[in-house]
Amino acid sequence: xxxxxxxxxxxxxxxxxxxxxxxxxxxxxxxxxxxxxxxxxxxxxxxxxxxxxxxxxxxxxxxxxxxxxxxxxxxxxxxxxxxxxxxxxxxxxxxxxxxxxxxxxxxxxxxxxxxxxxxxxxxxxxxxxxxxxxxxxxxxxxxxxxxxxxxxxxxxxxxxxxxxxxxxxxxxxxxxxxxxxxxxxxxxxxxxxxxxxxxxxxxxxxxxxxxxxxxxxxxxxxxxxxxxxxxxxxxxxxxxxxxxxxxxxxxxxxxxxxxxxxxxxxxxxxxxxxxxxxxxxxxxxxxxxxxxxxxxxxxxxxxxxxxxxxxxxxxxxxxxxxxxxxxxxxxxxxxxxxxxxxxxxxxxxxxxxxxxxxxxxxxxxxxxxxxxxxxxxxxxxxxxxxxxxxxxxxxxxxxxxxxxxxxxxxxxxxxxxxxxxxxxxxxxxxxxxxxxxxxxxxxxxxxxxxxxxxxxxxxxxxxxxxxxxxxxxxxxxxxxxxxxxxxxxxxxxxxxxxxxxxxxxxxxxxxxxxxxxxxxxxxxxxxxxxxxxxxxxxxxxxxxxxxxxxxxxxxxxxxxxxxxxxxxxxxxxxxxxxxxxxxxxxxxxxxxxxxxxxxxxxxxxxxxxxxxxxxxxxxxxxxxxxxxxxxxxxxxxx
Amino acid sequence: xxxxxxxxxxxxxxxxxxxxxxxxxxxxxxxxxxxxxxxxxxxxxxxxxxxxxxxxxxxxxxxxxxxxxxxxxxxxxxxxxxxxxxxxxxxxxxxxxxxxxxxxxxxxxxxxxxxxxxxxxxxxxxxxxxxxxxxxxxxxxxxxxxxxxxxxxxxxxxxxxxxxxxxxxxxxxxxxxxxxxxxxxxxxxxxxxxxxxxxxxxxxxxxxxxxxxxxxxxxxxxxxxxxxxxxxxxxxxxxxxxxxxxxxxxxxxxxxxxxxxxxxxxxxxxxxxxxxxxxxxxxxxxxxxxxxxxxxxxxxxxxxxxxxxx
Numbered sequence: 011x012x013x014x015x016x017x018x019x020x021x022x023x024x025x026x027x028x029x030x031x032x033x034x035x036x037x038x039x040x041x042x043x044x045x046x047x048x049x050x051x052x053x054x055x056x057x058x059x060x061x062x063x064x065x066x067x068x069x070x071x072x073x074x075x076x077x078x079x080x081x082x083x084x085x086x087x088x089x090x091x092x093x094x095x096x097x098x099x100x101x102x103x104x105x106x107x108x109x110x111x112x113x114x115x116x117x118x119x120x121x122x123x124x125x126x127x128x129x130x131x132x133x134x135x136x137x138x139x140x141x142x143x144x145x146x147x148x149x150x151x152x153x154x155x156x157x158x159x160x161x162x163x164x165x166x167x168x169x170x171x172x173x174x175x176x177x178x179x180x181x182x183x184x185x186x187x188x189x190x191x192x193x194x195x196x197x198x199x200x201x202x203x204x205x206x207x208x209x210x211x212x213x214x215x216x217x218x219x220x221x222x223x224x225x226x227x228x229x230x231x232x233x234x235x236x237x238x239x240x241x242x243x244x245x246x247x248x249x250x251x252x253x254x255x256x257x258x259x260x261x262x263x264x265x266x267x268x269x270x271x272x273x274x275x276x277x278x279x280x281x282x283x284x285x286x287x288x289x290x291x292x293x294x295x296x297x298x299x300x301x302x303x304x305x306x307x308x309x310x311x312x313x314x315x316x317x318x319x320x321x322x323x324x325x326x327x328x329x330x331x332x333x334x335x336x337x338x339x340x341x342x343x344x345x346x347x348x349x350x351x352x353x354x355x356x357x358x359x360x361x362x363x364x365x366x367x368x369x370x371x372x373x374x375x376x377x378x379x380x381x382x383x384x385x386x387x388x389x390x391x392x393x394x395x396x397x398x399x400x401x402x403x404x405x406x407x408x409x410x411x412x413x414x415x416x417x418x419x420x421x422x423x424x425x426x427x428x429x430x431x432x433x434x435x436x437x438x439x440x441x442x443x444x445x446x447x448x449x450x451x452x453x454x455x456x457x458x459x460x461x462x463x464x465x466x467x468x469x470x471x472x473x474x475x476x477x478x479x480x481x482x483x484x485x486x487x488x489x490x491x492x493x494x495x496x497x498x499x500x501x502x503x504x505x506x507x508x509x510x511x512x513x514x515x516x517x518x519x520x521x522x523x524x525x526x527x528x529x530x531x532x533x534x535x536x537x538x539x540x541x542x543x544x545x546x547x548x549x550x551x552x553x554x555x556x557x558x559x560x561x562x563x564x565x566x567x568x569x570x571x572x573x574x575x576x577x578x579x580x581x582x583x584x585x586x587x588x589x590x591x592x593x594x595x596x597x598x599x600x601x602x603x604x605x606x607x608x609x610x611x612x613x614x615x616x617x618x619x620x621x622x623x624x625x626x627x628x629x630x631x632x633x634x635x636x637x638x639x640x641x642x643x644x645x646x647x648x
Numbered sequence: 649x650x651x652x653x654x655x656x657x658x659x660x661x662x663x664x665x666x667x668x669x670x671x672x673x674x675x676x677x678x679x680x681x682x683x684x685x686x687x688x689x690x691x692x693x694x695x696x697x698x699x700x701x702x703x704x705x706x707x708x709x710x711x712x713x714x715x716x717x718x719x720x721x722x723x724x725x726x727x728x729x730x731x732x733x734x735x736x737x738x739x740x741x742x743x744x745x746x747x748x749x750x751x752x753x754x755x756x757x758x759x760x761x762x763x764x765x766x767x768x769x770x771x772x773x774x775x776x777x778x779x780x781x782x783x784x785x786x787x788x789x790x791x792x793x794x795x796x797x798x799x800x801x802x803x804x805x806x807x808x809x810x811x812x813x814x815x816x817x818x819x820x821x822x823x824x825x826x827x828x829x830x831x832x833x834x835x836x837x838x839x840x841x842x843x844x845x846x847x848x849x850x851x852x853x854x855x856x857x858x859x860x861x862x863x864x865x866x867x868x869x870x871x872x873x874x875x876x877x878x879x880x881x882x883x884x885x886x887x888x889x890x891x892x893x894x895x896x897x898x899x900x901x902x903x904x905x906x907x908x909x910x911x912x913x914x915x916x917x918x919x920x921x922x923x924x925x926x927x928x929x930x931x932x933x934x935x936x937x938x939x940x941x942x943x944x945x946x947x948x949x950x951x952x953x954x955x956x957x958x
Contacts, residue, residue, distance in 0.1 A: 251912055488685045
C-alpha cells in the first residue's frame, strides 16, 4: 500500500523546472562551482557563473576566429604608451550595477561603475588574506602591486572580510601602478611590457564589482553577486551545489547581438541581449543523470559522456546517430585549446638531466614508442588530435612544417618508430631495455587514469622498459609535483588566454616547482629566449624566439606531446546562437530558446508511461494475497 | 540516571580529544603540506606561502593542534579553505537536504523491515518466510549503484514517472525525493529484515511466549505486547546508532541525485583538501555518535525495567 501510495504521488509528474518561464535556458555544469566571488572562483565552473554575472573591462568577441577581444566595460581597446609600460583605459559612462541592498547610500539602487572599483578589485585579488588563486596574473607586473601584496600578509593587519578600502592608515602601501585619473579613466603602469594584459583583463578574475558588495556581504560574496553583467542571481543565496538560477538583468547596458553570430540568429543581429529571460544551470557531478536529463530534453545542451559515446555517435563516420538526429539534436565538434601530455621530472636521477645522455635516450625512446593513434582511437573515441609541440595552430607563432623529431614521422610505421626507439636505447647501453631503471608514473585515481597508464605501460613494454603505477588522488599528485618527488606523470594544460607564452612558461626555469614548471626544466638558452620574448609585442622577432623554444623542449623531450582534445557537444535545435568557445564561457547572453519548438518536442519526449505502475500494483496485490493465503495455511510458530 | 548521563558526558571529553588527535595526525602530519595542494598549478612558491600563512599551516604543529582543540570545544571551525565561507554555515545548509532524504527513508525502511521480520518469524520456515529471506539476501547482494542506475534509467527516464534528478525545498520538493527514498528502502530493507527476524525468532523461542500462548493470550498481544517489546533493545541499538549517519547523509544518493547535503559536502571537502570542513565533519559525527550512544543506553532503561543505569 505504501509503495502504491508513493508511486501514486508520481501524478505530480517529472517536470524538473516547476514554474519555468517561456524561453528559459537550461544548461549543465559538470562540477559544483566553488565560489561566485570573482577573486576566489578559480575553477572553470565558478568562472562560467562569474563571467555571466559580472562585466570585465574587455571580453572575447565571442564568435570571432581566431580569438579576439572587444571592449566590455571599457569604452575602447586600451591606449598604450610608446614604451608599452602605461595602459590608459576609459570606462563607459552610465553603466550601473544591479539594484542591491549593499548600496545603502542610494536606497538599494545600483550605482554607476567607476574606475576606482577596478583598482579596489585588483587590490582585493592581490590581498594575501583574500587567498585568491589568480594572483599570478598580476604578480611582478604592475608598479607597487607586489609591495602591496607583501604588506597585506602582515600580521599587523587584521583580516577583515568586509573590507571596502585599503588605506595607508592601516598599513597598506599606495599602489601607484594603478592610477584612477577620474571616475571613468584608469591608467595602469607596468614594471615591464606585458602584452597579455588585455587578455588578463577579460578573465573572470578581472570582473568589476563594487566595494560596497564586499563590505555588505563579506564571505557571503561567494554565494551572492553584485555585478553589471547580463544576468543577476535569481535565487539568493545561490545554491552552488545543485541549481543556480540566473535572471535577466533588467538594468543591463545596451549590448546588441553581433553581426558575426550564428546563422540561426541572423534575424536577431543588432537586437538587445540577453535573450533568455532566465538561465538555470544544474550541477551534475555524475554523467548518467546529466545524460538522461539531456535525452529527456530537460537540458538544452550537453557534452557526451565517454560511456554514452557509442549510443550517440557513429563509430566509423564520427557523426550523430540518426536516432538522436531525429529527435532534433545537433552535433558540434570543437578543438579545445589544451595539450594532454606526459611529463618527466628533469631533476630525476634516472630519467632527468642528472642522468645525462642515458636519461635523454630514455625520454626520446619513450616519446617514440607512444602510440598516439591508438590512444586517439581507443581512449578518446576519436575525439582528439595529435600535437607536435607547445605551439598550437591557433597561435600566430605556429609553424605547420614543424615536426617533433621524437614522434612518428609522416610515412613512418609504428614498427619503424619502435625500431628507432630500440636503437636509441641500445646506443645508450640499454639493449632491449636491459639495464634500464624501472620507472614510476603518478596516476590519478579512477578507471580513466588507470586506462591511460595501461596504454603507457604497453607502449613502454614494446621497447623493453618497465613502469609501475603510483595511484593516488589528484591533490596528492600535486603535492608530489611541488616536492619534485614524481618521476613521470600525465596531465592536461588548458590555455588561460590564446598565447603560446601560456604553454611555454611551463618550461621556464624560474617557474620550477613549486611553481607551474613541474618538470623543473631549466635550460639557459630557453630561459634567455623566454625573458626576451615575453616583453616583445607579437611580430616576426617574437615568433622566431618562440619557435626556437619549441625546438629546445621537443628535442629534450621534456614532455611527450600527446594530443589536444576535441569537444563533441550536443544541442537541441530549439537552442539558437550557441557556439563553443574554449576561452570564454560568457555565452548565456548570446543564446535564445525557441519555446514553441521545445514545447512541441517535449510533448513527444516526456510522456509518462503508467503501465509499470499498473503492473507494480498487480504484482504487489498478488504478493500480499499469496502471503495471507500462505499464512492461513501454515502452523503457528508456538 | 542523571549521574550516569553526567558521567558519560564527562567520559566523552577524552574520547573527543582522542578523535581530534587522530584526525590531526592523519590530516596535519601524515597527509603533508596542504598548501601545496590548495594552490593550483598556476601558482608558485609565493602563492603557496600565502596559503600557508592564511590557513595557519605555517605555525608549529603543537600550535596548530591546540587551535584545532579550541575549535572543537567552541564548535567554531572557521572558514572553509576552498569556499571561504564559515564551515558551520556550510554544514547547517546541508543538514536539511540530507535529513529530508535519509530520515523519512530510514523510518520507512525500518517500519517495513520490522513488519516483514515479525511476519517471517511468526510463520518461520513457511513459504512466506523463505521467499522473504531469499528476497532480502538477493536485495542486499545488489550494489547500491545498480539500484540508482536502474531507478534513474527506468523509473525516471524510460517511464517518466519521477524526476531523474534534482532537489527543491518545501512541499514541491517531495516529488524529487520519492525515487531516492525508494532506492534507500530497497538498499537497506534486506539487511534490516534479516537482523530483525533473527531477533524476533530468538524472542519467540523463549518460555514466556509459550506460557502466554498456553494461557490463551491472543496472538496479537503476544506479538506486539510481549515479543516486540522484549525485542526492542537490539532494535533500539540498531536504530539509534544509525541516527548520526542520517545527518551525515548518503554519499552516493546525494551525488547521483544532486541533493546538496552533508554527504555531498564531505566528498567535496575530501577531494579538495578542505581540512576545516573535514575536521568539522569528523568532530560533529563523533559528538553525534557519543550523544546517540548515551541516548540508546537511556532508552534501554526506559523500555526494559530490568535495566538500571548506574
